[in-house]
Amino acid sequence: MLATYLLAAELGQLLAARGATVTTAESCTGGLIAAAITEAPGSSAWFERGFVTYSNAAKTEMLDxxxxxxxxxxxxxxxxxxxxxxxxxxxAGTHYAMAVSGIAGPGGGSPDKPVGTVWFAWATPHAIVTECRHWPGERAAVRSAAVQHALSRLVALLHDEAGG
Structure with missing residues (x-):
């Protein structure tokens, strides 16, 4: 997807300009954010690693x-x-992180957390920003929307830090 590639490339430019690095912590996206990031040439200069913590035990063991x-x-x-x-x-010893956990479907939803519910967090040197989003559609559509949103929001946070 071109939009995701362009977001990853812009993220890389912003991080490289700061000499900063990023990591991912993914559940419902299963490594798709890390995959999108590593499509960008030169990502090894600013992407440290990705954690796929699909199970609850993995979240505890790998990310505390x-x-x-x-x-x-x-x-x-x-x-x-x-x-x-x-x-x-x-x-990972990075300056920034993106984390995502959600219910991509087709099952697993509840009245409180229907299919398409995705929680995000972005860690910056200054704060942890969180957000919940809901997307309709099939599993692939929810996961794709989550990847794009995770990247676009971190790009926006980096622009905000730079004053515009």
């Missing part, structure tokens, strides 16, 4: 997500993605 967060609110929740982003930055 407290099990109590998962038990209290489920893996698709604000505290979990915030902890995923923070844990990814710490484990």
């Amino acid at each position: 997500v407290p099990p109590a967060f998962i038990e209290a609110l489920g893996a698709v929740s604000e505290p979990v993605v915030a902890a995923m982003a923070q844990g990814a930055c710490l484990r």
Whole structure:
């Protein structure tokens, strides 16, 4: 997808200009954000690694997500993605991280968290920003929208940090 490629390339330019690095912590996207990033030439200069933490155990073991967060609110929740982003930055030693956990479907939804619910977190040197989005459609459409949103929001945060 051209739009995703262009977002990844812009992300790379912004990070390279700062001498900064990024990592990903992915659940429902299963590594698609990392794959999109590594499509950009030169990504090895600013992309450190990607964590695919599909299971709850992986979130805890690889990213230090407290099990109590998962038990209290489920893996698709604000505290979990915030902890995923923070844990990814710490484990990878990067300046920035993107984390995503959602319900891509076709099953797994509930009245509180229907299929298409995706929580995001972006860790920056200054803050952790979180957001919940809902997308209609099939599994592939939800995952694709999540990848594009994760990249576009980090690009926007980097522009904001630079003052425009």
